[in-house]
Structures are given as structure tokens and as C-alpha cells.
Amino acid sequence: xxxxxxxxxxxxxxxxxxxxxxxxxxxxxxxxxxxxxxxxxxxxxxxxxxxxxxxxxxxxxxxxxxxxxxxxxxxxxxxxxxxxxxxxxxxxxxxxxxxxxxxxxxxxxxxxxxxxxxxxxxxxxxxxxxxxxxxxxxxxxxxxxxxxxxxxxxxxxxxxxxxxxxxxxxxxxxxxxxxxxxxxxxxxxxxxxxxxxxxxxxxxxxxxxxxxxxxxxxxxxxxxxxxxxxxxxxxxxxxxxxxxxxxxxxxxxxxxxxxxxxxxxxxxxxxxxxxxxxxxxxxxxxxxxxxxxxxxxxxxxxxxxxxxxxxxxxxxxxxxxxxxxxxxxxxxxxxxxxxxxxxxxxxxxxxxxxxxxxxxxxxxxxxxxxxxxxxxxxxxxxxxxxxxxxxxxxxxxxxxxxxxxxxxxxxxxxxxxxxxxxxxxxxxxxxxxxxxxxxxxxxxxxxxxxxxxxxxxxxxxxxxxxxxxxxxxxxxxxxxxxxxxxxxxxxxxxxxxxxxxxxxxxxxxxxxxxxxxxxxxxxxxxxxxxxxx
Amino acid sequence: xxxxxxxxxxxxxxxxxxxxxxxxxxxxxxxxxxxxxxxxxxxxxxxxxxxxxxxxxxxxxxxxxxxxxxxxxxxxxxxxxxxxxxxxxxxxxxxxxxxxxxxxxxxxxxxxxxxxxxxxxxxxxxxxxxxxxxxxxxxxxxxxxxxxxxxxxxxxxxxxxxxxxxxxxxxxxxxxxxxxxxxxxxxxxxxxxxxxxxxxxxxxxxxxxxxxxxxxxxxxxxxxxxxxxxxxxxxxxxxxxxxxxxxxxxxxxxxxxxxxxxxxxxxxxxxxxxxxxxxxxxxxxxxxxxxxxxxxxxxxxxxxxxx
Numbered sequence: 001x002x003x004x005x006x007x008x009x010x011x012x013x014x015x016x017x018x019x020x021x022x023x024x025x026x027x028x029x030x031x032x033x034x035x036x037x038x039x040x041x042x043x044x045x046x047x048x049x050x051x052x053x054x055x056x057x058x059x060x061x062x063x064x065x066x067x068x069x070x071x072x073x074x075x076x077x078x079x080x081x082x083x084x085x086x087x088x089x090x091x092x093x094x095x096x097x098x099x100x101x102x103x104x105x106x107x108x109x110x111x112x113x114x115x116x117x118x119x120x121x122x123x124x125x126x127x128x129x130x131x132x133x134x135x136x137x138x139x140x141x142x143x144x145x146x147x148x149x150x151x152x153x154x155x156x157x158x159x160x161x162x163x164x165x166x167x168x169x170x171x172x173x174x175x176x177x178x179x180x181x182x183x184x185x186x187x188x189x190x191x192x193x194x195x196x197x198x199x200x201x202x203x204x205x206x207x208x209x210x211x212x213x214x215x216x217x218x219x220x221x222x223x224x225x226x227x228x229x230x231x232x233x234x235x236x237x238x239x240x241x242x243x244x245x246x247x248x249x250x251x252x253x254x255x256x257x258x259x260x261x262x263x264x265x266x267x268x269x270x271x272x273x274x275x276x277x278x279x280x281x282x283x284x285x286x287x288x289x290x291x292x293x294x295x296x297x298x299x300x301x302x303x304x305x306x307x308x309x310x311x312x313x314x315x316x317x318x319x320x321x322x323x324x325x326x327x328x329x330x331x332x333x334x335x336x337x338x339x340x341x342x343x344x345x346x347x348x349x350x351x352x353x354x355x356x357x358x359x360x361x362x363x364x365x366x367x368x369x370x371x372x373x374x375x376x377x378x379x380x381x382x383x384x385x386x387x388x389x390x391x392x393x394x395x396x397x398x399x400x401x402x403x404x405x406x407x408x409x410x411x412x413x414x415x416x417x418x419x420x421x422x423x424x425x426x427x428x429x430x431x432x433x434x435x436x437x438x439x440x441x442x443x444x445x446x447x448x449x450x451x452x453x454x455x456x457x458x459x460x461x462x463x464x465x466x467x468x469x470x471x472x473x474x475x476x477x478x479x480x481x482x483x484x485x486x487x488x489x490x491x492x493x494x495x496x497x498x499x500x501x502x503x504x505x506x507x508x509x510x511x512x513x514x515x516x517x518x519x520x521x522x523x524x525x526x527x528x529x530x531x532x533x
Numbered sequence: 534x535x536x537x538x539x540x541x542x543x544x545x546x547x548x549x550x551x552x553x554x555x556x557x558x559x560x561x562x563x564x565x566x567x568x569x570x571x572x573x574x575x576x577x578x579x580x581x582x583x584x585x586x587x588x589x590x591x592x593x594x595x596x597x598x599x600x601x602x603x604x605x606x607x608x609x610x611x612x613x614x615x616x617x618x619x620x621x622x623x624x625x626x627x628x629x630x631x632x633x634x635x636x637x638x639x640x641x642x643x644x645x646x647x648x649x650x651x652x653x654x655x656x657x658x659x660x661x662x663x664x665x666x667x668x669x670x671x672x673x674x675x676x677x678x679x680x681x682x683x684x685x686x687x688x689x690x691x692x693x694x695x696x697x698x699x700x701x702x703x704x705x706x707x708x709x710x711x712x713x714x715x716x717x718x719x720x721x722x723x724x725x726x727x728x729x730x731x732x733x734x735x736x737x738x739x740x741x742x743x744x745x746x747x748x749x750x751x752x753x754x755x756x757x758x759x760x761x762x763x764x765x766x767x768x769x770x771x772x773x774x775x776x777x778x779x780x781x782x783x784x785x786x787x788x789x790x791x792x793x794x795x796x797x798x799x800x801x802x803x804x805x806x807x808x809x810x811x812x813x814x815x816x817x818x819x820x821x822x823x824x825x826x827x828x829x830x831x832x833x834x835x836x837x838x839x840x
Contacts, residue, residue, distance in 0.1 A: 246787035409565025452578040
């Protein structure tokens with residue numbers, strides 16, 4: 001076969017250009033991990049911070065995992081695995097955690113990780129001067145509240161008997177604390193560097209993860225390169241480059257032209273990739289442990305009547321909202337998302353049944369319906385479409401809902417205040433894979449406050465509260481599962497929410513990207529992806 | 534001259550001061566709690582209280598305004614709510630990209646507009662003259678973000694002639710600058726055309742012809758120099774419009790300039806950065822007008838004589 005001459009190549013290229021198509025996305029090659037290459041990513045805006053004490057965005061978590069590591073991590077699923085701990089144990093009553101650190105686990109500047117580094121990192125989170133949104137997760141440690149209030153110089157429940165042993169003593173048994181230790185807040189930092197840089201540590205990020213920052217131009221570009229002292233098994237690519245800026249349409253174009261390996265798809269791009277047989281296989285749906293819902297304020301009329309709330313549950317056609325939101329999601333029948341193994345697949349589905357809804361309204365004394373306001377966040381386009389769909393469905397049963405689109409800042413204040421918002425659209429994504437992160441945080445009536453309340457429905461059922469308290473104190477997984485399921489069934493019977501959908505994130509992958517399996521907690525793990533050129 | 538300069542500087546200062554007050558009041562009139570935006574939806578009430586204290590968000594608006602203006606008087610634009618970065622540093626990091634884009638765009642459109650303006654003046658009523666008139670009308674009517682996306686789609690995405698986005702080399706600036714240039718070239722060509730038509734009828738041009746000067750010399754040496762004088766004024770005033778275009782074009786091409794920073798800060802309700810981008814934009818417009826005012830006297834000595 002004759003070699004292709006430069007002239008022929010030029011004509012072929014010209015032909016391709018004149019054909020008016022971007023360079024075709026080539027097909028797949030090998031499935032075994034390969035080392036080397038650069039992973040090209042994009043993010044619309046820079047993160048507020050990647051400092052483990054500060055960052056709390058779901059989309060910052062996979063990036064943080066490149067730089068930082070802690071005692072525990074999640075395995076392929078939600079099972080906990082030792083990360084930079086060689087061994088760990090929990091005392092029988094569930095109050096004392098003991099960790100043996102893995103020898104050879106080093107920070108990116110070469111020093112070995114010590115137990116004192118963990119004590120320093122946890123105390124830094126609890127120090128109000130740090131302004132960490134993770135403070136509350138660590139208040140279960142013995143002496144943490146006193147330290148947080150400035151009444152103690154150190155947290156008495158944190159001890160380092162030797163360089164490689166860390167003991168954490170809790171005030172009382174708390175099952176979910178093990179998940180807290182796998183969150184990014186619990187990543188370890190080199191104490192001498194944090195002391196040296198103070199609040200400027202965010203400009204000198206150094207952790208014990210597989211990569212370190214080699215370049216950061218804020219709002220422009222990040223580049224991560226291998227941590228030469230990392231001894232774990234993660235990290236296949238030599239470097240990860242993240243361009244900051246652009247919108248979903250631009251990112252899709254860049255990906256198709258081979259300038260990116262992975263990008264989040266906007267609704268329009270997701271539909272375009274879905275419909276084009278050539279592009280479909282590069283579109284990935286990532287299930288999230290999230291529930292989007294319509295909350296009904298049980299302290300405000302007419303939603304103080306359970307029959308009205310049940311009528312709302314029957315009135316809404318959730319399948320249609322998923323189509324309106326770009327067909328990326330699954331219908332929600334309960335509070336705890338199915339991506340979380342603790343969810344209850346046995347919960348009865350509440351069918352779309354306008355006739356039943358009208359009957360319930362008549363029974364509740366609203367034969368002609370009523371007027372209400374439906375609040376949602378203006379900057380979330382999917383919510384605007386879903387709100388319009390809900391408005392239409394409610395009109396069918398005689399309820400006139402005035403749409404109230406507001407800014408995120410205004411929404412956050414109003415929905416958390418008592419008797420301000422009759423109903424609204426909101427969503428919650430897990431912080432750690434435990435039902436308490438949904439049921440206890442969002443629906444425990446004992447936690448209702450006049451302002452800054454997470455329980456937007458202001459739902460308060462003592463039977464539910466009691467079960468949640470019991471489950472929180474229990475160390476027995478089976479008992480916890482039973483209690484959470486009972487609590488969730490009671491909540492669904494009382495209908496303070498209309499669970500609408502569990503979100504799926506549409507992601508575009510280049511054909512050369514491998515190892516891009518979704519993860520139930522981290523969504524995806526960049527450190528396990530590789531490039532197959 | 535000095536008295537006039539001092540007066541202009543005084544009014545420039547008043548304009549900037551007014552812009553700062555108006556923007557501060559408008560941005561802070563947005564309902565809601567910025568602390569929630571800063572700390573995130575899942576932050577505890579205690580963290581929200583700490584954010585309030587740190588950024589003086591509990592203080593009344595007038596007090597915060599006073600604090601801001603005092604800070605501004607010392608040249609301190611504060612710190613970003615979202616990134617904690619000094620706003621001045623954020624702006625200075627972004628300014629080179631915006632300046633480069635604006636300069637390349639101005640050079641592009643002047644390089645196209647001058648010959649077109651001269652040629653259409655020379656050949657009035659020709660197809661070229663009518664075409665430039667059409668292009669000018671269309672150019673003024675087109676939204677910059679639309680043209681930017683269209684050029685990006687065809688020339689970068691479909692044909693691959695230019696990089697799709699980002700800023701790694703001069704090549705990344707060509708298409709964004711061409712977008713801005715295409716929007717302005719028709720208008721400037723018409724402006725030069727009108728001035729040239731008037732100037733070509735002036736006695737000194739006819740005298741130059743009578744002296745046997747070549748047509749090129751008449752057009753470019755004698756006529757164009759005078760025809761460009763009003764263009765300098767318009768260019769100075771157009772800096773504001775150019776900044777508006779830059780804002781959209783930068784966002785379409787993901788260029789790390791002031792425009793993308795402005796849009797990001799609005800989405801994040803990052804008040805200090807919003808204030809910073811508005812103040813720097815106002816400063817550029819005021820400075821451009823001041824420079825034009827001074828340049829004008831140098832370019833056209835008749836103005837100095839008149840005063």
C-alpha cells in the first residue's frame with residue numbers, strides 16, 4: 001500500500017473541512033488502565049476554594065480527591081475502605097475510633113503523615129476563625145464544643161499516643177461519624193505548612209493525594225501533576241488540566257473537536273448527543289443520590305391539612321416533569337434516593353390521579369381549589385420548567401399557583417423562615433451515604449427553628465422524630481434500616497413533600513477517556529481515569 | 534489648558550464617585566442573604582453568623598457604603614466574597630486579556646474601515662459604496678453574542694480554522710477580535726466615507742490636485758488626515774460600547790478577561806467584584822474620553838486656537 005503523501009493529506013484535510021463536520025470522535029481501544037498523558041477538563045467557574053476545610057461543593061469533591069486524602073474513603077460503592085489508615089477499629093459501644101496510619105503515606109512536600117497532622121486538621125475545622133462549613137460534623141467529638149467556643153486549647157477527644165496512632169473519642173455513639181471521616185473535610189493537611197501560610201494556605205495547597213498543584217491561575221486554569229511521594233494505587237494520568245470558563249455549548253464543541261476529555265452537558269447538548277447516533281455513546285448518565293421535591297409548608301394553610309398535601313401528591317405528573325427537565329432523572333417515590341443502598345424500594349408509588357386529587361380537595365373543604373404561591377430559584381432553568389408544569393397540573397384540580405421565581409440568596413432566606421413560603425421547589429444531595437442525611441436533616445421536627453431551618457416543610461411528627469433519634473443513637477445497621485424505613489413510610493403518609501425526581505447528571509466523555517465509572521458518593525473519580533490514545 | 538484639565542479631572546472624579554454609589558446601592562438592593570451564597574446551602578446557622586460578622590453584612594446600608602467609599606478612597610476595592618482574592622488583583626489579572634482583545638479588535642476594524650471609507654468616498658454610488666452601507670447597517674444591528682457564537686460555530690467548530698475557546702496564544706484572540714471588528718467596521722467605514730466626501734470638496738484638496746499631487750497623495754496625505762479627526766472622538770466615546778461587546782464576546786469564547794469576571798461575579802452575587810468591574814469599566818470610559826479630549830487639541834490645532 002502506498003504511503004499518503006503530504007499533498008494527499010492536505011487535500012484530505014481540506015475535504016474534511018469542506019464537508020463541514022468537526023473531526024469525528026474516534027472509537028474505543030483498550031480497557032486495561034494505562035499510565036501517562038494529560039486529562040483535559042473544564043469547569044464553568046473557579047471553585048471558591050479547594051481547601052478541605054472550606055470547600056463544600058459537590059463538584060469540588062472529585063477535584064479535591066486528586067490532592068487530598070484522609071483515613072477512610074469509599075470503595076467502588078458506599079462501603080468504607082481504609083485509605084491512609086493501615087487498620088482501624090471502633091469500640092464495641094461505638095464511641096472510640098482507633099486508627100493505625102499507613103507507613104509511607106506522605107505529603108507532596110515529602111514528609112510522612114503523622115497522627116498529629118490529623119488532630120491539627122480536625123481542630124482547624126472546629127476553629128471558628130477558619131470559617132469551615134464542616135464544623136458541625138465534628139462537634140460529636142468529645143471536647144469539640146468547648147474548643148469551638150474557645151473554652152479549651154485542644155479537643156480532648158483527639159489523641160495521638162504515637163506518631164502513627166490516632167484515637168478519636170466521641171461524646172456518645174454515633175454511627176454516621178465513620179462516614180464523616182470519609183468526607184473531604186476529614187482530609188489531612190501538613191500542619192507546619194498550614195501554620196506558615198495561615199488563611200493563604202488555599203494558595204499553597206498541599207495534601208497527601210496522588211497529585212499536587214503545579215499551576216493555578218485563578219479563574220483561568222488549574223494544572224495538577226503527580227505527587228512524587230504518593231505511594232497509593234490511584235492516579236493513572238501524568239497531569240490533569242482544567243480550563244475555567246465557558247458554557248455547556250462551548251464545552252460540547254471543544255469536546256467534539258478533541259480539546260477536552262470530559263465535560264458536563266447542558267440540557268440542549270445532552271439532547272443533541274442523545275439523538276445523534278454518532279454521538280450517543282459519548283453521553284453518560286450519572287445517577288446522583290439526590291431528591292428534587294416540592295415542599296408543602298405544613299404550618300401554613302391550606303397545607304396544614306394532610307388531605308390537601310395528599311391531593312398535591314396525586315395532582316402532579318412527574319413523568320412529564322422529567323421530560324421537561326431534559327429526560328435526565330428518574331421518578332421519585334420516596335425521600336431517600338435509590339442511588340443510596342438504604343433506600344426503600346418497597347414504598348408505594350403515588351400515582352398521577354387528578355380525580356383522586358379533586359376528591360381529596362373536596363373532602364378537605366376546597367371544592368373549588370385555592371390560590372397559592374409556588375417558589376423556585378430563578379437561576380435553575382430546569383426548576384423553571386418543572387414549576388410551569390406543576391402550575392398546569394394544579395390548574396387541572398382547580399388550584400391556582402402563582403409562580404414566584406426568586407434569586408438563590410432570597411430563596412435561601414425565605415424558605416428557611418417560619419410561615420413565609422407556602423410551597424416551593426428544592427433539591428438535596430447526600431453529604432454521606434446514610435438516610436439520616438435526608439430524613440434527620442430535612443424532616444426531623446425536633447430540629448425546627450424560626451429561621452435558618454432545613455426543614456422547609458416545617459413538618460413535625462413526634463413518631464417520626466422518635467424513630468430518627470433512635471436510629472441516630474443505634475450502632476446496629478439492621479435496626480437503623482428498620483427505623484429509617486418506618487420513619488420514611490410515616491413521612492410519605494403525612495405527605496409534607498411531593499418527591500419529584502432523582503437527578504441524573506449528563507456528562508460527555510471523549511472516546512480516549514477510560515475508567516470513567518460513576519461513583520455513588522463522589523459522582524466520578526478522576527484519579528481512576530486514564531487516557532487511551 | 535491646565536484649568537480645563539483640572540475641571541475635566543474633577544468631573545471625572547464626580548462621575549466615578551456617582552457610579553460607585555449607584556452601583557453599591559443597586560447591588561445591595563438585591564433581596565436575600567449574601568452570606569448564604571458565600572457559605573453555601575448546607576452551612577450551619579453558626580457559620581452564617583460568622584460570615585455576617587466577617588463581611589459586616591449586619592450593618593445598615595449607609596454604614597457599609599461609607600466603609601466601602603473610605604476603602605475605595607485608599608484605592609482598596611476589597612476582597613471577593615467567593616474567592617477571598619483581592620479584587621484589585623483579580624482585575625489586574627484579567628485586564629491584559631481584555632486590553633489585548635480590545636486593541637486587536639480596534640486595529641482590525643481600523644485596518645478594514647480606513648481603506649473601505651476612502652475607496653467608497655472615491656467611488657460614491659458604486660456597488661462597493663452600497664455594499665459597505667448595507668454591511669454598516671447590518672453590523673450595527675447584530676447582537677455581538679450572536680455573531681460571536683455564529684463565527685465560533687462555523688469557523689472553529691465546523692471548519693477548525695481557529696481554536697474554539699480559551700486564551701493560550703494570539704490565534705485564540707483572532708476570532709473574538711474579528712467578531713468585534715465586524716460589528717464596527719461598517720459604521721467606521723461610513724464615518725470615514727462621510728468625512729472624506731466633505732474633505733475632498735475642500736479648497737486645500739483641490740489646490741493639492743492643482744499642484745499636481747498624485748491621487749494617492751491627495752487621498753491619504755491631504756484628505757484622510759483631516760477626515761480621521763472626528764473618528765478619534767467617536768472612537769473615544771465608543772470605548773463604552775466596546776466594553777459592552779467585549780463582555781459578551783469574552784464569555785462566548787471563554788477568554789479570561791474583565792467581561793467573564795463581571796458575568797461570573799453577577800451569577801455568584803460577589804458584590805465586591807461586581808463593584809470592582811463596574812468601577813474599572815467606568816474608569817476606562819472616563820479615561821478614554823479624557824485622553825481623546827487632550828489628543829483632539831493636539832491633532833486639530835484649530836481647537837486650541839479657538840480657545
